[in-house]
Amino acid sequence: MVVLTGEMILEFLETLENHIRELRTSIDMESVGKLIESIVSSRSIFIMGAGRSGFVAKSFAMRLMHLGYNVYVVGETTTPKIKKDDLLITISGSGETSSVVNITMKAKSMVGSKIAVITSSPNSSLAKMSDVVVVIKGKVKTEKDDRISKLAPLGTMFELTSMIFLDALVAELLNIKGLTEDNLKEKHAILE
Amino acid sequence: MVVLTGEMILEFLETLENHIRELRTSIDMESVGKLIESIVSSRSIFIMGAGRSGFVAKSFAMRLMHLGYNVYVVGETTTPKIKKDDLLITISGSGETSSVVNITMKAKSMVGSKIAVITSSPNSSLAKMSDVVVVIKGKVKTEKDDRISKLAPLGTMFELTSMIFLDALVAELLNIKGLTEDNLKEKHAILE
Amino acid sequence: MVVLTGEMILEFLETLENHIRELRTSIDMESVGKLIESIVSSRSIFIMGAGRSGFVAKSFAMRLMHLGYNVYVVGETTTPKIKKDDLLITISGSGETSSVVNITMKAKSMVGSKIAVITSSPNSSLAKMSDVVVVIKGKVKTEKDDRISKLAPLGTMFELTSMIFLDALVAELLNIKGLTEDNLKEKHAILE
Amino acid sequence: MVVLTGEMILEFLETLENHIRELRTSIDMESVGKLIESIVSSRSIFIMGAGRSGFVAKSFAMRLMHLGYNVYVVGETTTPKIKKDDLLITISGSGETSSVVNITMKAKSMVGSKIAVITSSPNSSLAKMSDVVVVIKGKVKTEKDDRISKLAPLGTMFELTSMIFLDALVAELLNIKGLTEDNLKEKHAILE
Numbered sequence: 212m213v214v215l216t217g218e219m220i221l222e223f224l225e226t227l228e229n230h231i232r233e234l235r236t237s238i239d240m241e242s243v244g245k246l247i248e249s250i251v252s253s254r255s256i257f258i259m260g261a262g263r264s265g266f267v268a269k270s271f272a273m274r275l276m277h278l279g280y281n282v283y284v285v286g287e288t289t290t291p292k293i294k295k296d297d298l299l300i301t302i303s304g305s306g307e308t309s310s311v312v313n314i315t316m317k318a319k320s321m322v323g324s325k326i327a328v329i330t331s332s333p334n335s336s337l338a339k340m341s342d343v344v345v346v347i348k349g350k351v352k353t354e355k356d357d358r359i360s361k362l363a364p365l366g367t368m369f370e371l372t373s374m375i376f377l378d379a380l381v382a383e384l385l386n387i388k389g390l391t392e393d394n395l396k397e398k399h400a401i402l403e
Numbered sequence: 404m405v406v407l408t409g410e411m412i413l414e415f416l417e418t419l420e421n422h423i424r425e426l427r428t429s430i431d432m433e434s435v436g437k438l439i440e441s442i443v444s445s446r447s448i449f450i451m452g453a454g455r456s457g458f459v460a461k462s463f464a465m466r467l468m469h470l471g472y473n474v475y476v477v478g479e480t481t482t483p484k485i486k487k488d489d490l491l492i493t494i495s496g497s498g499e500t501s502s503v504v505n506i507t508m509k510a511k512s513m514v515g516s517k518i519a520v521i522t523s524s525p526n527s528s529l530a531k532m533s534d535v536v537v538v539i540k541g542k543v544k545t546e547k548d549d550r551i552s553k554l555a556p557l558g559t560m561f562e563l564t565s566m567i568f569l570d571a572l573v574a575e576l577l578n579i580k581g582l583t584e585d586n587l588k589e590k591h592a593i594l595e
Numbered sequence: 596m597v598v599l600t601g602e603m604i605l606e607f608l609e610t611l612e613n614h615i616r617e618l619r620t621s622i623d624m625e626s627v628g629k630l631i632e633s634i635v636s637s638r639s640i641f642i643m644g645a646g647r648s649g650f651v652a653k654s655f656a657m658r659l660m661h662l663g664y665n666v667y668v669v670g671e672t673t674t675p676k677i678k679k680d681d682l683l684i685t686i687s688g689s690g691e692t693s694s695v696v697n698i699t700m701k702a703k704s705m706v707g708s709k710i711a712v713i714t715s716s717p718n719s720s721l722a723k724m725s726d727v728v729v730v731i732k733g734k735v736k737t738e739k740d741d742r743i744s745k746l747a748p749l750g751t752m753f754e755l756t757s758m759i760f761l762d763a764l765v766a767e768l769l770n771i772k773g774l775t776e777d778n779l780k781e782k783h784a785i786l787e
Numbered sequence: 788m789v790v791l792t793g794e795m796i797l798e799f800l801e802t803l804e805n806h807i808r809e810l811r812t813s814i815d816m817e818s819v820g821k822l823i824e825s826i827v828s829s830r831s832i833f834i835m836g837a838g839r840s841g842f843v844a845k846s847f848a849m850r851l852m853h854l855g856y857n858v859y860v861v862g863e864t865t866t867p868k869i870k871k872d873d874l875l876i877t878i879s880g881s882g883e884t885s886s887v888v889n890i891t892m893k894a895k896s897m898v899g900s901k902i903a904v905i906t907s908s909p910n911s912s913l914a915k916m917s918d919v920v921v922v923i924k925g926k927v928k929t930e931k932d933d934r935i936s937k938l939a940p941l942g943t944m945f946e947l948t949s950m951i952f953l954d955a956l957v958a959e960l961l962n963i964k965g966l967t968e969d970n971l972k973e974k975h976a977i978l979e
Contacts (some may be wrong), residue, residue, distance in 0.1 A: 223570065235520075238412070254455040277557070289666045293784075375419060468866075476864045479865070502697065509978060510978060597820060599816055603955070604819065615803060619801065624796075648793050654946070657838065744968040748853075751954050766795040773949065776937070779940050
C-alpha cells in the first residue's frame with residue numbers, strides 16, 4: 212500500500228499557480244496582438260509541434276476549428292499543401308526541435324508562408340525564422356534547475372504554460388469574433 | 404490592426420489561477436493514492452480519451468513511458484490486447500463520451516481489467532464502472548455557467564485541470580521511484 | 596543466418612494476383628456507381644475504419660483531398676461536426692467493428708447523414724445501416740480457411756483488396772473529373 | 788446520375804495484377820533475407836514513413852506486433868528512445884522524403900542503429916545510408932509515365948506494392964516463427 216502524503220502534488224500545483232501569476236504580469240501583449248492579427252488575416256492556418264508540444268498544438272488547432280477557422284495540423288491525413296497566404300504556427304520550448312525547424316524552413320523558403328512560433332527561447336532557430344514570436348517562459352528541456360527538475364521534468368513547464376496561454380487566446384478570439392459557446396458546439400465533432 | 408487590450412487573456416489566467424488553488428485545497432488524496440497504487444502494481448497501463456481529453460491522455464502516457472512504465476494509448480498502431488492484470492485509465496469530463504464508455508465496457512466485461520477514470524462527474528457511466536475514480540472539478544461540456552462559458556468554453560476547464568493534475572502526479576511518481584530528470588531523458592525519443 | 600527460400604512470399608504474391616483477377620471479374624459496378632455518385636454529390640466526406648482498415652481509410656481520404664474533395668477522417672484533430680448533406684464512408688471487413696458501428700449509428704440517427712460501407716460482409720450490422728454497400732471479398736477475421744490463414748492471417752486479404760479497390764476508384768474519379776497528376780500535386784502536402 | 792463503365796477501375800486492376808506478377812519474378816531474395824535477419828535479431832524495431840507510405844509503415848508495424856516483436860512507430864506517443872541494438876525500417880518510394888531522411892540520419896549518426904529501407908530508388912539518400920535496401924519497383928512521385936500517371940498517380944504504385952510485399956513478408960515470418968493465426972489473435976487489440 213502506497214502511503215501518499217501528496218507532498219509533491221501540492222508543491223507542483225503551488226509552483227504552477229505562481230508560474231501562471233508570473234505569466235499574467237509579464238506577457239508581452241504586443242507580440243500576442245501580432246499573433247491574433249496573423250490568425251484573423253490568414254487564408255488557412257497550419258499548426259505543428261513535436262512530442263507533448265504536439266499535443267498542445269493539436270488542442271489549440273481543435274479550438275480554432277470550433278471558432279470557424281480553416282485550420283490544419285501538419286502531418287495529419289487530409290492536410291493540403293501550404294500556400295503563400297497561409298500561416299504556420301509552431302510550438303517548441305527549445306525552438307530547436309529538428310523536425311519542426313526543417314519543416315518551418317521549407318514553408319518559409321519554398322512557399323513564403325507567414326511563420327509564428329510559441330517558444331521559451333527568443334534566440335532559437337525557430338524564433339529567428341519566424342515573423343511573430345510569442346515567448347512563454349518555462350524551463351525548457353536543455354536548461355538546468357534542480358527544484359524544477361524534480362517537479363516538472365523536461366519540457367513540462369513550457370508545455371503546460373503554452374497550453375494555458377493558447378486557451379486564454381481562444382477566450383480573446385471568442386470575444387473578438389463575438390461568438391458564444393453555442394457557436395462552438397455547432398462545430399464540435401459528435402462522432403467520438 | 405487588432406487593438407488588443409488582452410482583457411480576456413488576463414481574466415482567463417486569473418480564473419485558472421483560482422481554479423488551481425481550489426484544486427490544491429480540495430483534492431481527495433485517498434482516491435489519488437488508489438490511482439498511484441493501481442499504476443505501480445499493473446503489468447501494463449492503457450490510456451484513452453476522446454478529443455482534447457485524448458491529448459491530455461497522450462501527454463500523460465508519454466510521461467509514464469519516460470518513467471519506465473509499460474504503457475499504451477488505446478487506438479495507436481502497436482498497442483496490444485489488454486489483459487486481466489492491466490489497468491485502463493480513461494479521461495472524460497462528462498464521463499459519458501460514447502467511444503470511451505463502449506471501450507471501457509469491453510475491457511471490463513470481456514477481460515476483467517482494472518479501470519480508473521479521471522472525470523468531473525462522479526455519478527457518470529464511466530465513474531460507475533471504474534474501480535478508481537479521481538474527480539477533477541471543471542465545468543464540463545454539458546453544464547451551463549455564463550462567465551465561464553465565455554472564458555473557457557466546452558470542456559476547457561476540465562482538460563486544463565486534468566492535464567495539470569496528471570503532471571503533478573508525474574512529480575509524485577518521480578519521487579516515489581527515486582528517479583531524476585536524467586533517467587527520464589534516457590527514455591525520451593530523439594527521433595522527432 | 597536465415598536461409599530464405601522465400602516460398603511463402605511467392606505463394607502469397609500468387610494468391611493475391613489471383614484474388615485481384617477475381618475482384619476484376621466479379622466487381623458489382625452498380626454499387627460502385629452508387630458510391631461514386633454519393634462522393635461527387637456530397638458537401639463533405641467523412642471516412643473511418645479501425646486498425647489496419649483505418650490505414651486503408653486514411654490512404655483513401657488523402658487521395659480524395661488530392662482530388663479536391665472536402666474530406667475528413669473521423670477522430671482527427673480538425674474534423675468538424677458531420678451534417679445531413681455529408682457522406683460517411685466506413686471500411687470494415689467484418690462489418691461489425693464496434694467503434695465503427697457505434698459511430699455510424701450516431702451519424703445515421705442523430706444527423707441523418709448518408710452512409711456507405713466497404714465490407715466483406717453484406718449481411719453485417721454496418722451493411723444493414725448503410726445506403727451504399729460495396730462488397731469486397733476477402734477472408735474476414737472471423738472466417739476460417741487453413742491455407743489463407745497461414746498466408747494472409749486475420750483481415751489481411753480484405754485490407755489489401757479494399758486498398759487496391761479504392762485506388763482503382765481514384766483512377767476512375769480522376770478520369771471523371773478530367774484531372775491530371777499535376778492537379779493532384781498542387782494539393783499534395785509538402786510539409787512532410 | 789453517373790454512368791459508370793468502370794473502364795479505369797478494370798484497367799487499374801489489370802495493371803496492378805501485372806505489376807504483382809513482375810514483383811514475384813524479379814524480387815531480390817538476398818536483400819529480403821537480410822531484412823528478415825535484421826528483424827529477427829534486433830532488440831526493438833522502429834518503423835517510419837511519411838504520407839501514404841506512413842500508413843503502409845503502420846500497417847506493417849501492427850502485424851509485427853501481432854507476431855510478437857517489440858515494435859514502435861516513430862512519432863507515436865509511447866515510442867521510446869532508439870538504441871544501438873535496434874533496427875529502423877523506413878518506407879519511402881523516392882528515398883528522399885525530407886523528414887524521413889533527417890530522422891534516419893539522427894538514428895545513424897547519434898545512436899548507430901541499424902537501418903533498413905523499402906524504396907523504389909536504389910541510388911537515393913535513404914538507400915545510401917541504409918544497411919539493408921529492399922527495392923520495390925513502382926513509379927515514384929518524381930518519375931513521369933503518361934499511362935501510369937492517369938491510373939496510379941503520385942506514389943500509388945509504390946505504396947500498394949510495398950504494402951503487398953510487406954504482407955508477403957509477414958507470411959514468411961509467420962512460417963519462420965512457426966506461429967498460427969490464433970497466436971496473432973492473442974495479440975490483436977480488442978479495444979477498437
